[in-house]
Amino acid sequence: MTSPDKSVPAGAYTGTTGGNISALQAVTFESAQASVLATVANAFSGVAGAGGNMNLATQNALNAAVNAQSNAGTANSTADAARGSTAANSTVINGLLATQKAQPGGGSVFVDSFDRPTLGPGYLTFKVGPVADLVVANGEVGLAQDGDQNSGYVVAVNTAHATETDDQAVSAVMGTDRSSDLAGAILLARAAADLSTFVWVVANRTTMSLGCGTRTGGNFTFTTWVDVSAPLHTGDTLTLDCVGNTYQVLVNGAAVASTTDTDKVQPIGPANRQFGFGSQYRWTGLRWSFSFNIAGLTVADLAAPAVSGTGWSLQCLSSVSAPSGEVRFPAGTFDTLRLPPSNVTIVDQGRGQVQVNKAGWYVISIAYYLANPIASPIGCDLWWAPGPAGPWAVLRSGYNMASGATNSAAAETFTVYLPAASLVCPGYSTGANSTITGPNTYFDGAFISY
Numbered sequence: 546m547t548s549p550d551k552s553v554p555a556g557a558y559t560g561t562t563g564g565n566i567s568a569l570q571a572v573t574f575e576s577a578q579a580s581v582l583a584t585v586a587n588a589f590s591g592v593a594g595a596g597g598n599m600n601l602a603t604q605n606a607l608n609a610a611v612n613a614q615s616n617a618g619t620a621n622s623t624a625d626a627a628r629g630s631t632a633a634n635s636t637v638i639n640g641l642l643a644t645q646k647a648q649p650g651g652g653s654v655f656v657d658s659f660d661r662p663t664l665g666p667g668y669l670t671f672k673v674g675p676v677a678d679l680v681v682a683n684g685e686v687g688l689a690q691d692g693d694q695n696s697g698y699v700v701a702v703n704t705a706h707a708t709e710t711d712d713q714a715v716s717a718v719m720g721t722d723r724s725s726d727l728a729g730a731i732l733l734a735r736a737a738a739d740l741s742t743f744v745w746v747v748a749n750r751t752t753m754s755l756g757c758g759t760r761t762g763g764n765f766t767f768t769t770w771v772d773v774s775a776p777l778h779t780g781d782t783l784t785l786d787c788v789g790n791t792y793q794v795l796v797n798g799a800a801v802a803s804t805t806d807t808d809k810v811q812p813i814g815p816a817n818r819q820f821g822f823g824s825q826y827r828w829t830g831l832r833w834s835f836s837f838n839i840a841g842l843t844v845a846d847l848a849a850p851a852v853s854g855t856g857w858s859l860q861c862l863s864s865v866s867a868p869s870g871e872v873r874f875p876a877g878t879f880d881t882l883r884l885p886p887s888n889v890t891i892v893d894q895g896r897g898q899v900q901v902n903k904a905g906w907y908v909i910s911i912a913y914y915l916a917n918p919i920a921s922p923i924g925c926d927l928w929w930a931p932g933p934a935g936p937w938a939v940l941r942s943g944y945n946m947a948s949g950a951t952n953s954a955a956a957e958t959f960t961v962y963l964p965a966a967s968l969v970c971p972g973y974s975t976g977a978n979s980t981i982t983g984p985n986t987y988f989d990g991a992f993i994s995y
Contacts, residue, residue, distance in 0.1 A: 653706075653708055653709045653844075653845070653846050653850075654843070654844070654845050654846075655703070655706045655708075655820075655842075655843065655844040655845075656841070656842075656843050657703075657841065657842040657843075658684060658841050659681050659684050659685060659686050659839070659840070659841065659842075660684055661681060662681060663681055664679055664680075664681055664686060664701065666705075667703055667704065667705035667706070668701040668702065668703055668704070668705075668821065669701065669702050669704050669738075669739075669740070670699055670700065670701045671699070671700050671701075671702075671740055671760065672697070672698075672699045673697050673698055673699075673763070673765060674695055674696055674697015674698065674826075675695045675697060676688055676695075676697035676698065676699060676826045677689035677690070677691060678699065679699050679701060679824060684720075684840060684841075685720035685721060685838035685839060685840045686822075686824075686838060686839050687720070687721070687723065687824045687835065687836070687837075687838035687839065688824045688825075688826055688835060688836075690835070695828050696826060696827045696828055697825075697826055698728075698731065698823055698824060698825040698826065698836075699823055699824055700731055700733060700740070700745075700821060700822070700823030701821045701822060701823060702733060702736050702738065702740050702743075702819050702820070702821035703819060703820055703821050704738050704819065706819075706820075706844070707738075707818040707819050707820075708818045708820070708844060708845075708846045709818075709846050709850040710818075710846045710847070710848040710849070710850055711735070711787070711813050711814065711817075711818065711848070712787060712788045712789070712846065712847040712848040713734060713735065713786075713787050713818065713820065713844060713845070713846060713847060714784055714785070714786045714787075714844065714845050714847050715732050715733070715734040715784070715785045715787075715820045715842075715843075715844050716732075716782050716783065716784040716785075716842070716843045716844070717730065717732055717782070717783050717822055717839045717840075717841065717842050717843075718780065718781070718782050718783075718839070718840040718841040719777060719778065719779050719780065719781050719782075719783060719837040719838075719839075719840065720779060720837055720838030720839060720840030721779065721837065721838045721840075722750070722778070722779050722837055723834075723835035723836070723837070723838065724832075724833070724834050724835060725749050725750050725834060725835060725836050725837050726749060726750045726751065726834055727749065727827040727829070727834035728749060728824075728825040728826055728827040728834040728835055728836040729747035729748050729749040729752075729753075729754070729825050729836050730747070730748055730749070730783065730822070730823070730824065730825070730836040730837040730838075730839060731745055731746070731747050731822055731823030731824065731825065731836070732745060732746045732748075732783060732784075732785045732821075732822055732823075733745050733819075733820055733821040733822060733823065734785045734787050734792075734820055735787050735811060735812075735813065735817045735818070735820075736817065736819040736820060736821060737812075737816055737817055737819065738816075738819050739760075740760045740821075741759060741760055741761070742757070742758070742759050742760075742811065742812050742817060743757065743758055743759075743760075743817075744756070744757045744758075744785065744787060744792060744811055745757070745758060745767075745785075745823075746783070746785050746794050746802075747825065748775075748777050748783055748794075748837075749777065749834075749836065749837075750776065750777055750778075751774060751775070751776060751777075752772065752773070752774050752775070753772070753773050753774075753775055753777070753794055753801065753802060754769055754771075754772050755769070755770050755771050755772075755773075755785075755792060755794050755802050755804060756768050756769040756770045756771075757770070757806070757810055757811040768810060770792070770804040770806070771802050771803075771804045773794075773801055773802040775796060775801040775802070776796075777796060777837070779837065781796055781797055782796070782797050782798070783795075783796060784796075784798070786847065787847075788847055788848075790805055790806045790807070790809060790811075790813075791803065791804070791805050791806075792804055792805075792806065820842075820844045822839050822842055824836045824838070824839070850887075854887055854888075854991065854992065855887055855888035855889060855901075855902075855903055855991070855992035856886070856887055856888075856889065856989070856990050856991035856992060857884075857886040857887070857889050857891065857899050857988075857989065857990050858882070858883035858884045858987065858988075858989045859879035859881070859882060859883065859891075859894060859897050859899075859987060859988045859989070860879060860880075860881040860882075860883045860983065860984065860986065860987045860988075861878050861879055861880060861881070861913070861981065861982070861983040861984070861986035861987070862880055862881050862983040862984050863877075863880055863982075863983060864916055864980050864981065864982040864983070865877055865878050865980070865981050865982075866978070866980055867915075867973065867975065867978070867979050867980060867981045868978055869921075869975050869976055869977050869978050869979075870974070870975070871926060871939070871972065871973075871974040872972060872973070872974075873896060873928050873937065873970055873971070873972045874896055874897055874913075874970065874971050874972060874973065874981070874988075875896070875981075876893075876895045876896055877895040877896075878895060878896065878897065878981060878986070879894055879895055879896070879897045879986075879987075879988060880894075880895070881983075882894070883987070883989075886899070888902055888903065888992070889901050889902060889990075890902065892933060892968060893970075896970055897970045897971045897988040898968055898969075898970040899968065899969055899970065899988075899990065900933065900966065900967070900968045901963050901965065901966070901967060901968075901969070901992070902965060902966070903965060903992055903994070904962075904963065904964050904965040905962065905963070905992055905993070905994030906960060906961070906962050906963075906992075906993050906994045907960070907961055907962075907963050907969075907990050907991065907992055907993065908958065908959075908960050908990065908991050908993055909927055909958070909959050909960075909961065909969065909988075909989070909990040909991075910956070910957070910958045910959075910987070910988075910989045910990070911925040911926075911927065911943070911956065911957050911958075911959075911971040911987075911988055912925070912954070912955070912956035912957075912985060912986060912987055913925070913954065913955060913956075913971075913973060913981050913985075913986040914953060914954045914981070914982055914983075914985050914986055915952070915953045915954065915979045915980060915981060915982065916979070916980040916981075916982040917953075917979070917980065918951045918952060918953040919951070919952060919953075919975070919976075919977045919979050920951055920952075920977075921952065921975055921976035921977040922945040922952070922974070922975070922976055923945065923952045923955045923973065923974065923975045923976075923979075924942070924943045924944055924945035924955050924957070924973065924974045924975075925943040925955050925956060925957035925971065925972070925973055925974075926939050926941065926942050926943060926971070926972035926973065926974060927939070927940045927941040927943075927957075927959045927961065927969060927971065927972065928940060928969065928970050928971070928972045929961075929963070929967060929968060929969045929970075930967065930968045931964070931966075931967050931968075932966055932967065932968070933968065937970075939972065940959075940961060940969070941959045941961060942974075943955070943957030943959075944957065945974060954985070955973065960993075969990070970988075971988045
């Protein structure tokens, strides 16, 4: 576009290599990225001290943002390239918003941007009809085109992850439109790990269907709750929200369908917190239709877990004999759970052996009291092992009370980094046999990484 004097304003579209659609796409994305990151930065200003301890979901989203920005900047001036960049950008934004949605309540976030050559072992797939397998290419997953001869679909449930609560939001960004006027992309929520029960939404370019289903062997049975007419395009985010017995379908955050399972047909509980997606193929005898590819999948808790965070608290209320030396606590020491463990595994409660599920920094406190004071140095140690099979070794040694004094108690707090699946337990050092007693003997730990 030119002004009346035929001069070209700076930044105007000219159809040339610096002012074509690819440049406009890059500018659009940079503006969107700046806005989203500014919003997320404000939302997380309270944890600015966490520094580089960024959670995995946000890190994945930012990595995808770099790739999407690069693709946008090099895209040629075709509609397909522009739509591809739009889907990539939407995937980034959706991942960031899912993280922002779940973290205030301490819930979990799952993000999959399909940045790999195969679907991977974390998904269990089920096929209905003579269709090909799901394939991953260019950051999208969909049905392979070769080999499709009749109508059918493939669904994939993620068996490696589950939400921490029953209330969950499952979202997918629509990727390439493969003539999807007849075949629908599929979202799965509140699914059993074997897909014996599930809630799903099936959506094509113009219509959406929300309902629940069951699977027995190779047979699927469906109950449709509601059908609606609503447009769907490449780059749009399709979301299935599950809160209590109410289910809602949203496109780009706007509700398009809602229903309540008044008869409570769909099971709800810890065994129904998996999720997934699927792709459909339709053949009419005259023409074919593939559903939208899936360009990104995000899942977030919509409610706070019953116990937020990660940690444990063990206590001794009785008494145990403690031989001298630098050793781990005797069997049967910790006879009481002060609080239920959260996101850790208690391998041996009596000895205080705890296996962590998340890698990161932990604050761990140890304290013990003796039934009778002893004239010997005493102190606390933190032991660790890389796995249940060991070997055990002292990870940190605490301060020993002075020799010659009469000592009756010791306590120490350690801050340590623990790899995922490693174990920790408390230990002590003493120069004389003694008796450890409660109730002020405890072993507490909390995950502090963000």
